[in-house]
Amino acid sequence: xxxxxxxxxxxxxxxxxxxxxxxxxxxxxxxxxxxxxxxxxxxxxxxxxxxxxxxxxxxxxxxxxxxxxxxxxxxxxxxxxxxxxxxxxxxxxxxxxxxxxxxxxxxxxxxxxxxxxxxxxxxxxxxxxxxxxxxxxxxxxxxxxxxxxxxxxxxxxxxxxxxxxxxxxxxxxxxxxxxxxxxxxxxxxxxxxxxxxxxxxxxxxxxxxxxxxxxxxxxxxxxx
Amino acid sequence: xxxxxxxxxxxxxxxxxxxxxxxxxxxxxxxxxxxxxxxxxxxxxxxxxxxxxxxxxxxxxxxxxxxxxxxxxxxxxxxxxxxxxxxxxxxxxxxxxxxxxxxxxxxxxxxxxxxxxxxxxxxxxxxxxxxxxxxxxxxxxxxxxxxxxxxxxxxxxxxxxxxxxxxxxxxxxxxxxxxxxxxxxxxxxxxxxxxxxxxxxxxxxxxxxxxxxxxxxxxxxxxxxxxxxxxxxxxxxxxxxxxxxxxxxxxxxxxxxxxxxxxxxxxxxxxxxxxxxxxxxxxxxxxxxxxxxxxxxxxxxxxxxxxxxxxxxxxxxxxxxxxxxxxxxxxxxxxxxxxxxxxxxxxxxxxxxxxxxxxxxxxxxxxxxxxxxxxxxxxxxxxxxxxxxxxxxxxxxxxxxxxxxxxxxxxxxxxxxxxxxxxxxxxxxxxxxxxxxxxxxxxxxxxxxxxxxxxxxxxxxxxxxxxxxxxxxxxxxxxxxxxxxxxxxxxxxxxxxxxxxxxxxxxxxxxxxxxxxxxxxxxxxxxxxxxxx
Numbered sequence: 063x064x065x066x067x068x069x070x071x072x073x074x075x076x077x078x079x080x081x082x083x084x085x086x087x088x089x090x091x092x093x094x095x096x097x098x099x100x101x102x103x104x105x106x107x108x109x110x111x112x113x114x115x116x117x118x119x120x121x122x123x124x125x126x127x128x129x130x131x132x133x134x135x136x137x138x139x140x141x142x143x144x145x146x147x148x149x150x151x152x153x154x155x156x157x158x159x160x161x162x163x164x165x166x167x168x169x170x171x172x173x174x175x176x177x178x179x180x181x182x183x184x185x186x187x188x189x190x191x192x193x194x195x196x197x198x199x200x201x202x203x204x205x206x207x208x209x210x211x212x213x214x215x216x217x218x219x220x221x222x223x224x225x226x227x228x229x230x231x232x233x234x235x236x237x238x239x240x241x242x243x244x245x246x247x248x249x250x251x252x253x254x255x256x257x258x259x260x261x262x263x264x265x266x267x268x269x270x271x272x273x274x275x276x277x278x279x280x281x282x283x284x285x286x
Numbered sequence: 287x288x289x290x291x292x293x294x295x296x297x298x299x300x301x302x303x304x305x306x307x308x309x310x311x312x313x314x315x316x317x318x319x320x321x322x323x324x325x326x327x328x329x330x331x332x333x334x335x336x337x338x339x340x341x342x343x344x345x346x347x348x349x350x351x352x353x354x355x356x357x358x359x360x361x362x363x364x365x366x367x368x369x370x371x372x373x374x375x376x377x378x379x380x381x382x383x384x385x386x387x388x389x390x391x392x393x394x395x396x397x398x399x400x401x402x403x404x405x406x407x408x409x410x411x412x413x414x415x416x417x418x419x420x421x422x423x424x425x426x427x428x429x430x431x432x433x434x435x436x437x438x439x440x441x442x443x444x445x446x447x448x449x450x451x452x453x454x455x456x457x458x459x460x461x462x463x464x465x466x467x468x469x470x471x472x473x474x475x476x477x478x479x480x481x482x483x484x485x486x487x488x489x490x491x492x493x494x495x496x497x498x499x500x501x502x503x504x505x506x507x508x509x510x511x512x513x514x515x516x517x518x519x520x521x522x523x524x525x526x527x528x529x530x531x532x533x534x535x536x537x538x539x540x541x542x543x544x545x546x547x548x549x550x551x552x553x554x555x556x557x558x559x560x561x562x563x564x565x566x567x568x569x570x571x572x573x574x575x576x577x578x579x580x581x582x583x584x585x586x587x588x589x590x591x592x593x594x595x596x597x598x599x600x601x602x603x604x605x606x607x608x609x610x611x612x613x614x615x616x617x618x619x620x621x622x623x624x625x626x627x628x629x630x631x632x633x634x635x636x637x638x639x640x641x642x643x644x645x646x647x648x649x650x651x652x653x654x655x656x657x658x659x660x661x662x663x664x665x666x667x668x669x670x671x672x673x674x675x676x677x678x679x680x681x682x683x684x685x686x687x688x689x690x691x692x693x694x695x696x697x698x699x700x701x702x703x704x705x706x707x708x709x710x711x712x713x714x715x716x717x718x719x720x721x722x723x724x725x726x727x728x729x730x731x732x733x734x735x736x737x738x739x740x741x742x743x744x745x746x747x748x749x750x751x752x753x754x755x756x757x758x759x760x761x762x763x764x765x766x767x768x769x770x771x772x773x774x775x776x777x778x779x780x781x782x783x784x785x786x787x788x789x790x791x792x793x794x795x796x797x798x799x800x801x802x803x804x805x806x807x808x809x810x811x812x813x814x815x816x817x818x819x
Contacts, residue, residue, distance in 0.1 A: 071731065160739075161735050161738075161739050164735060164738070165731050165732075165735050168729070168731035168734050168735070169731045171729070172729045172731070174731075244731065244732065246732075261730070261732065263732040275696075276696060279694075279696075279703040279704070279707060281696075281700045281732040281733065281736060282696060282697075282700070282736075283732050283735055283736055283739075283740070284739060284740055285735065285739065
């Protein structure tokens with residue numbers, strides 16, 4: 063690392079900077095299908111799958127992602143893009159935690175680059191990233207064939223260890239000093255990402271992350 | 287020890303003889319009974335001055351007969367902006383029984399404001415970089431009625447990191463910057479309600495420190511200022527006080543401050559626990575029973591429960607005086623009362639000072655006394671409780687009793703954890719730590735948010751705690767912790783450990799000689815030793 067190495071703040075998004083999760087976005091799109099029948103069908107489908115998503119997430123974030131994004135199968139690229147503005151205004155913007163803008167502003171004040179890593183889909187968060195003033199972000203990308211989603215996510219799937227790997231490569235590419243950097247997450251699934259920086263912070267953590275944070279004397283923050 | 291010293295020189299000073307009773311000493315959240323070597327001088331707190339029979343009347347009288355200012359009612363005009371600032375939970379210690387003195391003062395001041403048509407009133411807790419008080423603590427401090435009327439929009443904690451709520455007043459002639467709470471300074475009248483427990487409190491410190499930001503604080507909360515303060519409990523000899531007075535004058539140039547200061551007696555415990563501050567030689571049968579009952583109860587309780595129990599006992603402080611008006615004359619009068627209550631004339635320094643560390647400090651109300659706070663209590667507060675010259679001779683040995691558990695409260699003291707485990711192994715040099723790490727901690731976004739949105743001490747606060755022990759660290763030759771339950775905490779603080787007090791005294795004598803003069807501060811004590819040759 064050269065003398066000019068900078069520090070960065072790496073954030074998870076859902077549950078860390080905003081209160082929504084991937085299911086909120088899916089539910090939003092489910093309610094905006096073509097025609098009443100399609101809307102009702104997709105909404106009921108989403109509702110039925112909820113417990114299954116919960117179990118899958120408990121088991122593994124990678125399995126959850128694989129199962130979850132299949133729900134987007136058959137949705138058109140145009141429709142998903144078209145409603146993303148509305149998604150931001152109606153769902154994501156009101157869900158931003160009260161402390162989020164302050165936290166990002168504090169990081170910028172001390173010259174940290176602001177980076178978000180999220181399992182959400184790229185087109186759903188573009189506006190949010192602009193709004194929060196995030197410098198770089200990486201999100202999951204759906205595979206589209208002939209303008210329709212196949213329900214598969216293009217690799218690398220942003221979750222768990224992949225986030226840590228991406229941060230390492232990013233740090234090397236952008237000359238970021240990881241010992242000086244911060245990582246913020248709410249979930250134990252982001253343990254790899256939290257473990258590779260000098261200043262890991264648990265934000266509104268789940269039970270397991272809270273225990274881990276206490277064990278390792280990491281800061282525990284509540285942005286609500 | 288010279289024989290003439292053994293006679294009773296003051297009612298608060300007792301010499302241990304062959305037939306003296308063992309002494310009760312605090313040991314963290316516990317109390318222990320220890321035999322003290324013959325010839326040891328034990329210093330007890332002065333007996334409490336009798337409280338004023340009608341504290342409301344005393345406060346009213348002070349407001350109506352202020353020093354060098356017009357009476358409060360004459361300063362109030364309909365439609366004006368008034369801010370009432372008050373001390374935070376670090377005063378008094380332990381938190382006093384309800385109604386808190388601040389509640390009584392507020393009720394009177396708010397009545398007077400209402401009677402004079404003033405309704406634009408904000409109540410601000412002058413917590414500076416201390417943790418913000420919780421809603422429950424705020425309610426307890428001012429009573430349900432005021433709380434319900436003002437909280438949260440017009441009754442809140444000062445926020446030293448809210449840029450848009452702060453205003454820069456400029457610099458002193460020594461180039462010390464001052465940025466303070468905007469609402470307070472831009473009000474037509476700032477009323478400060480103070481509780482003075484030790485001589486370091488009150489005066490210009492109330493506004494210039496209690497309502498300032500980090501950059502303003504770091505110009506006087508730094509190692510050299512503390513080294514130059516002999517002690518910081520003796521304002522004329524305190525460089526810290528000189529700097530604060532300069533900043534206070536800057537406040538006075540920009541804002542009309544009506545200062546209400548109160549002095550309390552030292553009645554810390556209720557009747558059931560008063561044995562903890564009394565001479566054990568004079569214990570009655572009932573007193574001994576009380577001690578046995580307390581000891582047995584404590585021995586059956588885990589540490590957390592003991593801590594909760596101790597923190598649940600409110601102090602029984604009584605008002606012994608109240609003055610209002612311009613800051614300086616008011617503070618002078620209050621200091622006179624403080625000295626009358628606390629000052630203990632002591633002849634001669636000692637070579638070995640024994641002091642138990644109780645679970646009482648300004649920074650651990652309702653939480654654990656972590657290792658850094660043990661350090662600040664020993665080398666900061668207990669060492670600095672003197673006038674003229676330190677109780678302990680230069681290069682002497684300080685013996686403390688505390689378990690020194692490696693326990694931190696992650697909600698209140700998150701930055702302390704990193705300071706203790708990451709920085710102290712690298713260096714204990716206060717100047718080095720300030721230069722290399724203080725700003726990093728102060729600008730840590732997570733710590734800032736935990737201070738602003740939670741109840742955490744500011745990221746820079748552990749540094750101030752370390753500097754606070756700086757003059758003690760420079761003066762004391764060795765610190766020995768008797769009964770430390772681990773080796774690494776004393777070692778990281780640069781201290782030695784002993785299994786018990788007897789072993790600690792033997793170690794201390796090996797440094798200071800067999801004839802070393804031993805003095806014990808009978809903790810918990812709020813007392814100021816006025817030491818002469």
